[in-house]
Amino acid sequence: MESAGKRAMRVALAGNPNGGKTTLFNALTGLRAHTANYPGTTIECRLGRCTNGASGIELLDLPGIYDFNASSEEEQVALNALQGRSAEFGAPDGVIVVTDATNLSRSLFLISQIVEMKLPVVVALNMVDLAEAGGIRIDARKLAAELGCPVVPVVARTGHGLAELRAALRQMKPPAPREVCGGCDGCRFKTRYAWSDAITQRCVEHAPRPASRWTERIDHMLTHPVLGVAAFFGVMLGLFFLIFSLASVPMDLIDGFFSHLGGWVERTMPESDLRNLLVKGVIGGGGGVLVFLPQICILFFCISLLEDTGYLARAAFVMDRLMRRVGLPGKAFVPMLSAHACAIPAIMATRVIEDKRDRLVTILVLPLFSCSARIPVYSMLAALLFADNAWRASLVFTGAYAVGILAAVGVAFALKRALLKGESRPLVLELPSYKMPSLRTAALLMLDRAWVFLRRAGTIILFISIALWALATYPKSEPPKEAVALQQQAGQLRARGATKDADEAQAQANRLTAHAALANSAAGRIGHYIEPVLRPLGFDWQIGIGIISSFAAREVIVSTLAVVYGVGEDVAEEDPESLYDSLRRAQRADGTKVFTPATCVSLLLFYVLAMQCLATQAITRRETNSWKWPALQLGYMTLLAYGTALVAFQTLRACGIA
Known part of the structure; x- marks a missing residue:
């Protein structure tokens, strides 16, 4: 089914937050998706082609939205896309409204606004398995008749109902003309809620079930001011143990691969600037990019699992009490802890923070937390300060980490009261129901984050690595006289059979040559230039x-x-x-x-x-x-x-x- 301009039919996925919209998008598109920013924002959209018989349809995954009275940047972006006010994406040809079957009445308000747009609409009734387990039965046929559009029960996590949903997409047509309400704003709200309540009563049955209080007990512990914080630190400890323990092996393998690759190039190519560029610039820069990949993959895989279970929302609620005192949201704590491994995945993890100012402040202060790349520097300086005292050397490490944390807290406090001042949005969130996470969704998110990192950040990092290599290599200089003399001496020693002494003389000559080359390079000259500063x-x-x-x-x-x-x-x-x-x-x-x-x-x-x-x-x-x-x-x-x-x-x- 093609729309004007020969492009594929573009269908927007809209729905309330925590309704399983992104899980459904991943299930419908698989890996055939790419990520981009909405124009003028840092909010991401994902475009992908449907698979298995609906490949002529392109899906646009929108941020979560409760209604057309957009109260956040994310909701405004979703509203603009639905109403065709996005110059890049244009007007959608249809809409899939993803609803949470465990709370249908909440989604009906948004559905009432979307069906009035006269666009083809399909309602994906997601998480019907959880609804049935909770004693909720929804008559999908009756609901479709009430709404005037197809209603397809699905379980995005397991793939149940996806074939029927794809079939409904291929036959999309505008809903029957209807206007839920008109008049003043207040009347519209009352009428829409009354309409939602009436449809819920006619289409939803609640079977009597014995009350289950285990979720309430878990919530009481996870949101407790003391137990909740302790549980959060326990979960984070486990998360970062996984990052450090599981990432170390692939990181070593990646580092070793690029080291061996560089060594192989050095052995097979004659000495030249091209060889030096490949070894120091391209291979060294490429290794510097890919070595971060295991940490990024593990971090986002685990974050996706935590979010799917419903725990991350509860952790944000608990930590928000502490973090607000320094001007940061509770959700900033996960990136802050992650920054002690590496600032790169930590900055990418700030996407869990909805408020634009809060996210920006968090990004700006994350590099102040001591990452693992600083450890060799700390080790060197601790050894220079306290060569024979391990306890004092350990205090150097502790002090360095403490200074970074205090600086980050202080800068965040200052930024929120100066440059990025303004009242942050209070933390209003819905605690989603507990559910089993989807390993497939977590894997897809992990692969998407990895590809975004390699495609966008990786290219910049590689370019910078090559530029720094050039600064440290050019202009060329002649070896110093001492190095030339040592090379001649090494040749004479080798001729007499004194191989060990010859190797030492040659190594000293190489060190003197490298020292002189770096000192006379552009980087060396810049070093001389900035020395007074x-x-x-x-x-x-x-x-x-x-x-x-x-x-x-x-x-x-x-x-x-x-x-x-x-x-x-x-x-x-x-x-x-x-x-x-x-x-x-x-x-x-x-x-x-x-x-x-x-x-x-x-x-x-x-x-x-x-x-x-x-x-x-x-x-x-x-x-x-x-x-x-x-x-x-x-x-x-x-x-x-x-x-x-x-x-x-x-x-x-x-x-x-x-």
């Missing part, structure tokens, strides 16, 4: 190069410092103590040590608070649909990191701890 923090131009290079990933500073201080990147990876010893001995031109306690504390605070992750910037751009917010995020975090490091270094130096 960094000097008040106790940093020199070599640390400046580390800061620049670590925009690709925070942990890159460790290998960069190994190069600029002449240790060698391979040695730093195999024997971190060699790097730490070299950094402890590193001196400036005037003979003073570089990594004093004051400098280490300053650098630690800088890395706790600075952005230093362009992958996070890319995903922030993706989620906010604007470069303005990533720029603000980068700016405020850089100023906060610089100011805090400056105060710390100057205070410690004034106290004689230099």
